[in-house]
Amino acid sequence: MGLKVALYSGGKDSVYAALISWPVDLFVMFDYDFLSPLSPHLVNVRSAVKLAGSLSVPFVVLKVHRNNAMNEQADFFRKMNADQIIAGDQAVEDHVKYFDEVARRAGASLRDPLWGRDPAELLLQEAQALSFVIVGAKEKFRDLLCMRVSRKNVQELLRLSEKLGFDPIGESGEYHSLVYRVEGRGASIDVRCRRRLRSNGELIALMD
Numbered sequence: 001m002g003l004k005v006a007l008y009s010g011g012k013d014s015v016y017a018a019l020i021s022w023p024v025d026l027f028v029m030f031d032y033d034f035l036s037p038l039s040p041h042l043v044n045v046r047s048a049v050k051l052a053g054s055l056s057v058p059f060v061v062l063k064v065h066r067n068n069a070m071n072e073q074a075d076f077f078r079k080m081n082a083d084q085i086i087a088g089d090q091a092v093e094d095h096v097k098y099f100d101e102v103a104r105r106a107g108a109s110l111r112d113p114l115w116g117r118d119p120a121e122l123l124l125q126e127a128q129a130l131s132f133v134i135v136g137a138k139e140k141f142r143d144l145l146c147m148r149v150s151r152k153n154v155q156e157l158l159r160l161s162e163k164l165g166f167d168p169i170g171e172s173g174e175y176h177s178l179v180y181r182v183e184g185r186g187a188s189i190d191v192r193c194r195r196r197l198r199s200n201g202e203l204i205a206l207m208d
Contacts, residue, residue, distance in 0.1 A: 089112050
């Protein structure tokens, strides 16, 4: 039987998708050498590694290259004998179609347990299962940066999404998150915003 591999960034959607599909055998993060701006997840990869360790799941970062990314990803999953690939998409159809093709080429199946869920309801569900800090945000949503969200204050983030006009889970890249506690699995890491930087109209928090 093959491995169950979860696409993993350390962010709330990827972690929650993995939890729904638990157990998983491996986390994988992709380093796309042609994307801009900087990824808040790659900038804070040390924290993502710590979280994976706290969850007792091995973690791999795979660098992929322009014009060959899909082949490189499919080759990786094939070599890892992946049977199922877990993704955390809710509404980005192009992303689902892309990884469905990656899975097909790798001889695996794609599972997207968050797909089509109501964003506000999904955020509430995620906040019951985990706590996260916002590590990236578009310039116009800069006040979100370094905000910690848990079941205790998730309604505040929902109110802000309505007031400022962004997707509650940040599905369009309005903000990016880093999970620091997973309820029920005894997993937690210490995180602290150390400094902030700008990258092509986005703000990124560097975490300790």
